Amino acid sequence: MNDHVSHMLNTDSIEQKWSDGEREIVRATYRVMVEHGYSNLSISKIAGELGKTKAAVYYHYDSKEELLVSFLDFVVDWFKNDIAEEISESPETALNNVVESLIPLELDDETFHGQVVLLELRSQTRRSEEFRERFTEINDLLVGIVRDIIERGVEAGAFRDVEAPRVAEHIVATANGARIDRVTTDRPAAPAAVRVSLSSYIDSELRQHD
Amino acid sequence: MNDHVSHMLNTDSIEQKWSDGEREIVRATYRVMVEHGYSNLSISKIAGELGKTKAAVYYHYDSKEELLVSFLDFVVDWFKNDIAEEISESPETALNNVVESLIPLELDDETFHGQVVLLELRSQTRRSEEFRERFTEINDLLVGIVRDIIERGVEAGAFRDVEAPRVAEHIVATANGARIDRVTTDRPAAPAAVRVSLSSYIDSELRQHD
DNA sequence: GTCTATAAGGTGATAGAC
DNA sequence: GTCTATCACCTTATAGAC
Numbered sequence: 001m002n003d004h005v006s007h008m009l010n011t012d013s014i015e016q017k018w019s020d021g022e023r024e025i026v027r028a029t030y031r032v033m034v035e036h037g038y039s040n041l042s043i044s045k046i047a048g049e050l051g052k053t054k055a056a057v058y059y060h061y062d063s064k065e066e067l068l069v070s071f072l073d074f075v076v077d078w079f080k081n082d083i084a085e086e087i088s089e090s091p092e093t094a095l096n097n098v099v100e101s102l103i104p105l106e107l108d109d110e111t112f113h114g115q116v117v118l119l120e121l122r123s124q125t126r127r128s129e130e131f132r133e134r135f136t137e138i139n140d141l142l143v144g145i146v147r148d149i150i151e152r153g154v155e156a157g158a159f160r161d162v163e164a165p166r167v168a169e170h171i172v173a174t175a176n177g178a179r180i181d182r183v184t185t186d187r188p189a190a191p192a193a194v195r196v197s198l199s200s201y202i203d204s205e206l207r208q209h210d
Numbered sequence: 211m212n213d214h215v216s217h218m219l220n221t222d223s224i225e226q227k228w229s230d231g232e233r234e235i236v237r238a239t240y241r242v243m244v245e246h247g248y249s250n251l252s253i254s255k256i257a258g259e260l261g262k263t264k265a266a267v268y269y270h271y272d273s274k275e276e277l278l279v280s281f282l283d284f285v286v287d288w289f290k291n292d293i294a295e296e297i298s299e300s301p302e303t304a305l306n307n308v309v310e311s312l313i314p315l316e317l318d319d320e321t322f323h324g325q326v327v328l329l330e331l332r333s334q335t336r337r338s339e340e341f342r343e344r345f346t347e348i349n350d351l352l353v354g355i356v357r358d359i360i361e362r363g364v365e366a367g368a369f370r371d372v373e374a375p376r377v378a379e380h381i382v383a384t385a386n387g388a389r390i391d392r393v394t395t396d397r398p399a400a401p402a403a404v405r406v407s408l409s410s411y412i413d414s415e416l417r418q419h420d
Numbered sequence: 421g422t423c424t425a426t427a428a429g430g431t432g433a434t435a436g437a438c
Numbered sequence: 439g440t441c442t443a444t445c446a447c448c449t450t451a452t453a454g455a456c
Contacts, residue, residue, distance in 0.1 A: 021439080037336055039249060042431065054433085056440050064432065113336075120333040125394045126247055126326060136395040143400075169388075169400050170407035174380060177387030184335045185346040190353075190379050197373075197380035201411055231421080252449065264451085266422050274450065423456075431448075438441075 038120035091153030248330035301363030
């Protein structure tokens, strides 16, 4: 979660902008989650992180649930901006960049804890339809980016004429599996192994060999 | 979570067997989790499910944490029995069976909720080293099974001479990613797409073509 | 082994003053 | 917008009787 919540992809970025108060609360929420985990998140802790009281939080949000959905909206937006950076390159390097950023070789502590928090939230999908919608959107976005890169490569003649949607689902599923493995187990060699195997899969499946 | 906790793989199965009381509590814990989710699990609910009181639970376990770790030990044992069934077949069909059981085409409600519960627990890895150890063991087991199948196939000449550990990591990561996608999003077509792509990957990467 | 009763504390949320 | 004060509720966990 970084700081460039500056420009949006869509034009509807102006209407649904959040108020300063909401933005501060969501940022504080994220910091509390990184430190204590989602399951130990409370309105009191958020208020403490803000330097205000619980009632101040409840002025902006009617319930904890509403706050959490708002938090997920921030995540989706951040996601849109973050992965949009990759797609300007050529298909080959774009796909490479995506794989590298989805399965990084190392993770600093804060990113690590951020990933765990997102997994905790993802596991709360039974809580509400709104939760489910947000994570559906995130996965759709990710698969869409990869699919577009592949289709672009096929059109340009750089990739073989594969079924882009299927291969995209495969790549994203593999990356997600590797990412979750990393943050929930002590298997330090696993992510790199997956990345190597995934790269070689991409190479043999997509690259034009004469 | 089914009923055949009958025979164990290892010989140390006799010593660390659980008492009847513990077994009943863990089973009740599982039922409560399937119904209410891990994050709404409480000792009161477990006791209610048992038809006893909280104090009866605390007679068997000193803390909720200890109960949860014990629950995970049951999961690991169940896992050992469950996946051990696949490995008796020939390498080709064994690998096929593993993929099919890791990415099933349909899930009944209870299995679905059980998967979500396991994901919730997995996301609690920051809670303790003991949690982390259990999920490390589960992933190691899974990768080990797949690796063994591949190595067996390579020795028998059925598979090409690939790096079994790497390919095994790839397959398991993909399957895990697909499984988590399924239970946390509304993307009904995704699991089948991953399964098809994964199968074709296995076919082109492993199968001996002359 | 299981019970009742209780302690001590955190939780989400609200009312009303400023 | 933010505060204090409070509510009703649920939680983990223990003491002591049976």
